[in-house]
Amino acid sequence: MGASARKGSILHMEGRGFAGNDTIAAISTPLGEGGIGIVRISGPEAFQIGSRLFRDPSGRRRRALKAWRLRYGVVVDPETGEEIDEALASAMPAPHSFTREDVVEFSCHGGIGPLTRVLDAVLRCGARLAEPGEFTRRAFLSGRIDLAQAEAVIEIVRAKTDSARRLALANLRGGLSATVGAIRDDVVGLLAEIEAAVDFPEDDVAAPDRAEIVRRARDMETRLRDVAVRARRGQVYRDGVTVAIVGRPNVGKSSLLNALVGRAMAIVTDVPGTTRDAVEDWTSMEGVPVRLVDTAGLRETEDPVERLGVERAEERLDEADLAIVVIDGSAPLSNEDVAVLGRASRGAGGGVVALNKSDLPQVMTERDVAPHARGMPVVPVSAREGTGIDALEKTIAALALGRVAGVSEGGVMASTRQREALERAARALGDVACGVDEGTPCDLAAIDVREALFWLDQITGRSASDDVLDRIFSEFCIGK
Numbered sequence: 463m464g465a466s467a468r469k470g471s472i473l474h475m476e477g478r479g480f481a482g483n484d485t486i487a488a489i490s491t492p493l494g495e496g497g498i499g500i501v502r503i504s505g506p507e508a509f510q511i512g513s514r515l516f517r518d519p520s521g522r523r524r525r526a527l528k529a530w531r532l533r534y535g536v537v538v539d540p541e542t543g544e545e546i547d548e549a550l551a552s553a554m555p556a557p558h559s560f561t562r563e564d565v566v567e568f569s570c571h572g573g574i575g576p577l578t579r580v581l582d583a584v585l586r587c588g589a590r591l592a593e594p595g596e597f598t599r600r601a602f603l604s605g606r607i608d609l610a611q612a613e614a615v616i617e618i619v620r621a622k623t624d625s626a627r628r629l630a631l632a633n634l635r636g637g638l639s640a641t642v643g644a645i646r647d648d649v650v651g652l653l654a655e656i657e658a659a660v661d662f663p664e665d666d667v668a669a670p671d672r673a674e675i676v677r678r679a680r681d682m683e684t685r686l687r688d689v690a691v692r693a694r695r696g697q698v699y700r701d702g703v704t705v706a707i708v709g710r711p712n713v714g715k716s717s718l719l720n721a722l723v724g725r726a727m728a729i730v731t732d733v734p735g736t737t738r739d740a741v742e743d744w745t746s747m748e749g750v751p752v753r754l755v756d757t758a759g760l761r762e763t764e765d766p767v768e769r770l771g772v773e774r775a776e777e778r779l780d781e782a783d784l785a786i787v788v789i790d791g792s793a794p795l796s797n798e799d800v801a802v803l804g805r806a807s808r809g810a811g812g813g814v815v816a817l818n819k820s821d822l823p824q825v826m827t828e829r830d831v832a833p834h835a836r837g838m839p840v841v842p843v844s845a846r847e848g849t850g851i852d853a854l855e856k857t858i859a860a861l862a863l864g865r866v867a868g869v870s871e872g873g874v875m876a877s878t879r880q881r882e883a884l885e886r887a888a889r890a891l892g893d894v895a896c897g898v899d900e901g902t903p904c905d906l907a908a909i910d911v912r913e914a915l916f917w918l919d920q921i922t923g924r925s926a927s928d929d930v931l932d933r934i935f936s937e938f939c940i941g942k
């Protein structure tokens with residue numbers, strides 16, 4: 463077992479053993495041509511294996527690896543001595559490495575050929591091919607990062623927008639863990655007090671103030687629900703939303719798509735029924751990744767091709783998270799417009815009405831449309847001139863993020879698993895408050911408090927089972 467394992471936090475090693483008793487290796491950069499490709503080795507034999515393969519630039523003499531030094535040389539085949547590639551070797555001794563084990567990295571020329579040959583040489587010297595996410599898993603098992611931080615590593619890799627990256631980085635730096643940790647401390651305090659009352663009912667431990675317990679449990683519940691809502695926002699920043707652009711023919715849906723994505727994606731003509739297939743593109747609105755879907759104009763039609771387009775448009779509207787209903791403000795409101803407004807407002811996330819062609823003399827104002835919009839906000843825009851587009855984007859981002867009164871601003875990055883744990887912990891604390899308020903004995907209330915604690919510990923991994931760990935780390939790629 464490496465020095466790193468001995469120094470690992472007891473907390474994370476307890477009960478599940480320490481995985482890092484062998485040496486693992488993998489190509490840690492994407493397989494393809496690149497400026498640089500890295501083969502990473504981690505474990506007790508890392509230095510020994512690295513030294514066996516590394517030679518000075520002439521390829522003749524062994525080149526010693528030095529801690530914290532980047533050394534230039536060549537990697538050779540361990541049996542034949544044949545040079546495989548030039549490389550920079552770095553050696554990071556335990557516990558000051560990503561895994562807290564001894565780590566050696568060879569930075570070679572990026573390409574499948576040299577990298578697979580170098581990896582093959584490393585494996586022939588006794589290392590085992592790493593499983594997906596195994597380096598990060600070792601960082602978790604050694605206590606260098608907790609589970610919330612490990613999951614943040616995946617989120618950083620997958621971030622589609624800068625906001626998503628920033629939220630994920632905040633978690634890697636311990637953001638979610640600290641928020642949850644602070645609430646956990648309070649839950650532990652509450653549990654201690656309730657248990658004292660259970661254990662020493664006749665002692666002169668003052669009987670707990672039931673109203674005070676209710677107040678504290680409610681307060682923790684509220685704080686957890688706040689984090690859960692912000693986590694839902696975080697998920698929006700991470701996964702983005704699908705927004706269908708719908709409306710009757712010729713109102714300017716395709717023009718609006720083009721204005722929103724900033725390029726001529728969809729065909730625009732003055733012929734009603736131009737768009738048939740759904741045209742889609744990603745864009746970012748206030749940091750929220752948005753997949754925009756332009757659809758065929760909705761109307762009754764005899765044309766069989768157009769009818770297929772209309773059916774497809776209706777499907778896309780029903781599948782979307784939000785809708786932009788485009789209305790032509792330079793024409794009177796038609797029955798077709800009213801029908802689309804009705805259908806869109808019944809969708810999962812509702813939507814927004816874009817009152818388009820505001821550059822032309824207006825027949826309709828926001829006030830004329832509002833009664834038919836069923837609560838959807840109405841934003842005047844001109845797809846042609848680009849006016850009102852900023853306001854439209856802000857409205858869509860706000861709808862996507864589900865701004866709720868009383869919830870702190872800003873998102874928190876959390877996986878679905880973590881969000882569920884937050885909600886369950888909140889529910890358990892809500893049960894504590896209700897129960898104690900209605901006169902439940904303290905020993906029963908303690909069960910719910912312990913349940914809340916269990917769910918909070920699922921988030922940081924203190925009580926996560928091996929199954930949960932397997933599922934999380936299998937999402938990583940090999941070499942991470």
Ligand SMILES: Nc1nc2c(ncn2[C@@H]2O[C@H](COP(=O)(O)OP(=O)(O)OP(=O)(O)O)[C@@H](O)[C@H]2O)c(=O)[nH]1
Pocket residue numbers: 709710711712713714715716717718729730731732733734735736737738757758759760818819820821822843844845846847
């Ligand atoms: N003046 C003005 N004309 C616009 C505006 N937006 C779109 N148009 C014009 O309206 C006509 C129809 O635009 P499209 O974007 O093709 O409309 P659509 O809703 O996609 O139409 P279909 O695909 O046929 O359903 C074109 O001639 C556009 O130039 C606008 O904001 N102002």
Ligand SMILES: [Mg+2]
Pocket residue numbers: 715716717728729730736737757758759
């Ligand atoms: Mg169109």
